[in-house]
Amino acid sequence: MPTPLRPTHLEVNLSQLRRNVEAIRAKVSPAKVLVMLKANAYGHGIDGVAPYIEPFIDAIGVAVLDEGIHLREIGITKPILVAGGTLPEHVSYYLEYDLTLTVSSLAVLDAAESAALAAGKSLKVHLKIDTGMERAGVRWYEAEPFLEHSLRCPHLDIEGIYTHFANSETLEPPEMPKKYGFSYASTQLERFNEVLRFYEKRGLPRPRLVHTANSAAILNLPESYFDMVRPGVMFYGIYPDPEVLHTVAISPAATWKSQVVYSKITQPGNPVSYSSLWVSDKVIRTVTVPCGYADGYFRRMTNLPKVLVNGRKYQQVGRICMDQFMVNLEADHAELGDEVILLGKAASGEQISAEDLAGWAGTNPYEVMTNIAARVPRAFIRDDNNA
């Protein structure tokens, strides 16, 4: 990795990602593991993560076609499932780049069959059943004619069938009536199992890859594993929700690092940063950190986050700017170049988690990670020698 000139970067421990995959595999085996690498590998940096992790996983999931094409262009050869919606006129790209198409409607099923016929190739397809997310997919109560139709598409390799959970995080959502109790995911699973009976009733083999489980279902719902699971956030070492069971031990792989670029004494009564939102009542040291909301350090966190300077926790103060923010070191000292950690663990053992940042920003850890901007260089490290 070229050393970024910029003091601010996201350090990603590839070995930890591999350990997370191994922990997931141990839990779900013999089910296969498709890892979701959408959204720049949840912000971790697709170009470093994908080539490293490819040998340790069975398949890759992305959200949009362009992400799948990008992975082929950087040399990835494992199966790639594009999970998001596709317009009928884009189906030919799946043939060109050997991507697996999610088919969520009769219109796309027909477009896929026509494109495969025209190209004289077989197109890999996973059928998407909506069991209660109301996002995309053929609804469970309308699935039968859709599956019938799919049997009459000789140029499609109907390799998979899947659904997606709307709520596999909470064990007993108190606001839901008991029939949605543990949980709505169980209801969705029942509906999905009913759809699968289509094949049984006709004495037909069902598609080779039946899958439903996202991270929360992997942790909470073993009956959701089928032939393959689709971990996203937990692959990166982050639990999807504070309420999930910790049935797989994972650890975060990313550390967001920076360095002090300015260190000074701030006098009482001198407001810090735009809009004068923070003033000290005593003499303190403040340091400036070269990272701001244009890097994905949410402006709405202003005056809330803690950061680690030289391994100790301090308060961020004053409006978070586009490219920098200030930290109150009280009576402590810091030099130019001293280590600042915005997310992750310091050598001292002190830690800032994605959950902490999510709490300060009023969001979830998914948005914290995927919001880290492209301007922040990714640096990939390993802490073992055997991979």
Ligand SMILES: *Cc1c(COP(=O)(O)O)cnc(C)c1O
């Ligand atoms: C993003 C995504 C996942 C992974 O979800 P996590 O909660 O991050 O595990 C799984 N399946 C589909 C279809 C997705 O879009």
